[in-house]
Amino acid sequence: MVAIACTGRRTVGVLFAISAIFMVGMFLISESFSRASWGYAQQVQEHWSNVLQHSDPTKIYNCADPYRRPGYLYIDSDDYKKTRWIPYTEDFLDAETPTAAEYPRPEGMDVSFNVTTVDEEFVESASTPRLWATEVLAEDSSRRKAVSTPTKDQTADDFVDVKDEGDLGWLWGRRVLLLGDSVDRYMIQFFCEEFGRKMHQPAPHTTATCEIPTFNLTLVHWHFAGSMTYRPDWWWMDDMKEISFEERFTNLWEPTLDTKVRGPTGQPDLLMWQSGLWDQRALWECAEARLPEDHPLGERERQLAWEEVRFVAARIRKFVGFLDDTFGPGVPTMFRAITMHNESDARDANLYELDRLSRAIGERAGHEMFEWARIITAFSMLYKDQTHAAKGPASWLWANMMLEYLARGAGAGDEDRAPYFGGWEACHQHLRGWGGR
Numbered sequence: 001m002v003a004i005a006c007t008g009r010r011t012v013g014v015l016f017a018i019s020a021i022f023m024v025g026m027f028l029i030s031e032s033f034s035r036a037s038w039g040y041a042q043q044v045q046e047h048w049s050n051v052l053q054h055s056d057p058t059k060i061y062n063c064a065d066p067y068r069r070p071g072y073l074y075i076d077s078d079d080y081k082k083t084r085w086i087p088y089t090e091d092f093l094d095a096e097t098p099t100a101a102e103y104p105r106p107e108g109m110d111v112s113f114n115v116t117t118v119d120e121e122f123v124e125s126a127s128t129p130r131l132w133a134t135e136v137l138a139e140d141s142s143r144r145k146a147v148s149t150p151t152k153d154q155t156a157d158d159f160v161d162v163k164d165e166g167d168l169g170w171l172w173g174r175r176v177l178l179l180g181d182s183v184d185r186y187m188i189q190f191f192c193e194e195f196g197r198k199m200h201q202p203a204p205h206t207t208a209t210c211e212i213p214t215f216n217l218t219l220v221h222w223h224f225a226g227s228m229t230y231r232p233d234w235w236w237m238d239d240m241k242e243i244s245f246e247e248r249f250t251n252l253w254e255p256t257l258d259t260k261v262r263g264p265t266g267q268p269d270l271l272m273w274q275s276g277l278w279d280q281r282a283l284w285e286c287a288e289a290r291l292p293e294d295h296p297l298g299e300r301e302r303q304l305a306w307e308e309v310r311f312v313a314a315r316i317r318k319f320v321g322f323l324d325d326t327f328g329p330g331v332p333t334m335f336r337a338i339t340m341h342n343e344s345d346a347r348d349a350n351l352y353e354l355d356r357l358s359r360a361i362g363e364r365a366g367h368e369m370f371e372w373a374r375i376i377t378a379f380s381m382l383y384k385d386q387t388h389a390a391k392g393p394a395s396w397l398w399a400n401m402m403l404e405y406l407a408r409g410a411g412a413g414d415e416d417r418a419p420y421f422g423g424w425e426a427c428h429q430h431l432r433g434w435g436g437r
């Protein structure tokens with residue numbers, strides 16, 4: 001103040017005018033900001049109460065995909081077939097405070113925790129997905145017992161008469177197609193093994209098939225080797241002749257298209273795609289083979305370079321277009337989020353970036369998100385090696401998710417979650433968004 005008083009009157013006037021303008025400006029900004037944020041807060045509140053409201057089945061809550069909601073992966077260390085996803089509901093968020101969490105602490109309370117199952121009330125919530133794999137497996141065993149043909153000779157013809165048993169008629173003749181890497185192939189293999197069946201591969205890194213005759217259910221894997229447009233001399237797998245998906249389709253995949261991949265609609269009943277680990281490796285190898293040793297792209301702990309982003313984006317966009325051209329509209333299609341390594345550090349930075357890129361491309365194409373990989377991120381104890389999730393809680397979760405999406409597409413599932421299971425289109429418009437990860 002003293003300083004101001006010592007300067008001339010004019011300066012004081014100017015200073016006054018400037019601060020007045022500043023104050024009015026701040027007022028206007030904060031006013032519009034708080035109005036905007038109030039509007040936003042209201043929208044968020046409405047969204048959440050819609051999403052979490054499960055007492056009223058007409059609410060949009062029933063279009064929420066439980067596997068995309070935040071939740072808890074319950075793992076039973078004695079029985080991996082009890083693994084299940086427990087989305088956090090409003091009842092859970094408002095649940096009473098356990099004694100151990102009371103503050104101030106109850107007299108004599110020494111906090112320590114125990115391993116328990118999830119409280120029954122949260123397991124039983126309508127939003128907790130069903131253990132489809134348990135039901136399907138039990139039905140498989142009773143169907144097998146009902147026929148006299150030995151297991152290895154059984155075909156779908158043996159089971160036509162019992163196809164509707166166990167309320168599982170909707171599964172008959174379904175075809176699931178996975179365009180991905182060995183992580184997906186292992187999931188098919190493990191699924192097949194649960195049913196005492198064997199997955200067949202004509203040669204490594206080509207196609208793989210699992211047929212479950214009790215349901216006339218077939219899972220097909222087309223090994224997708226990433227974005228490269230040709231087979232470079234630095235390619236690290238000697239037994240792979242074709243790399244581009246265009247050539248792989250013509251030479252390896254297409255022969256299975258009409259024989260294995262078309263379900264009751266003439267198209268696959270569920271299509272999942274993903275390209276992560278092969279692109280990660282190819283981009284590393286490419287830089288190492290072609291650039292001087294001290295080039296920054298020679299590092300494996302690095303981001304994608306922008307030119308790599310542009311390259312992969314163009315290729316994945318073309319790949320997604322190829323899916324549309326090959327299968328046409330109306331096929332339930334999902335981007336399977338990319339799995340990380342068992343010990344995941346800065347070397348996986350580009351893998352997360354490839355994941356985000358595919359999400360954007362898949363989202364625009366109207367594909368939904370299969371979040372299995374994000375649910376198991378950092379659960380390295382569920383892996384069998386550096387790269388692959390093992391048979392156990394991770395594969396059981398995968399099986400339940402795959403069957404739930406298949407049921408949704410087939411228009412079968414719990415009424416109390418209607419309209420979710422009313423066919424893929426019933427909730428698709430609410431689920432085609434990326435969801436912000």
Ligand SMILES: *[C@@H]1O[C@H](CO)[C@@H](O)[C@H](O)[C@H]1NC(C)=O
Nearest residue numbers: 098099100101111112113114
């Ligand atoms: C764990 O179990 C012990 C013994 O039954 C009990 O005293 C303790 O309160 C439990 N911890 C919690 C957090 O419930």
Ligand SMILES: *[C@@H]1O[C@H](CO)[C@@H](O)[C@H](O)[C@H]1NC(C)=O
Nearest residue numbers: 156157173174216262263264
């Ligand atoms: C098995 O499913 C396929 C594909 O949906 C179908 O074409 C075939 O007729 C089914 N087989 C039997 C025995 O029903």
Ligand SMILES: *[C@@H]1O[C@H](CO)[C@@H](O)[C@H](O)[C@H]1NC(C)=O
Nearest residue numbers: 342343380381383385386387
């Ligand atoms: C990750 O995989 C590597 C290679 O198979 C293995 O040595 C390591 O023990 C694994 N780490 C974990 C946490 O499973």
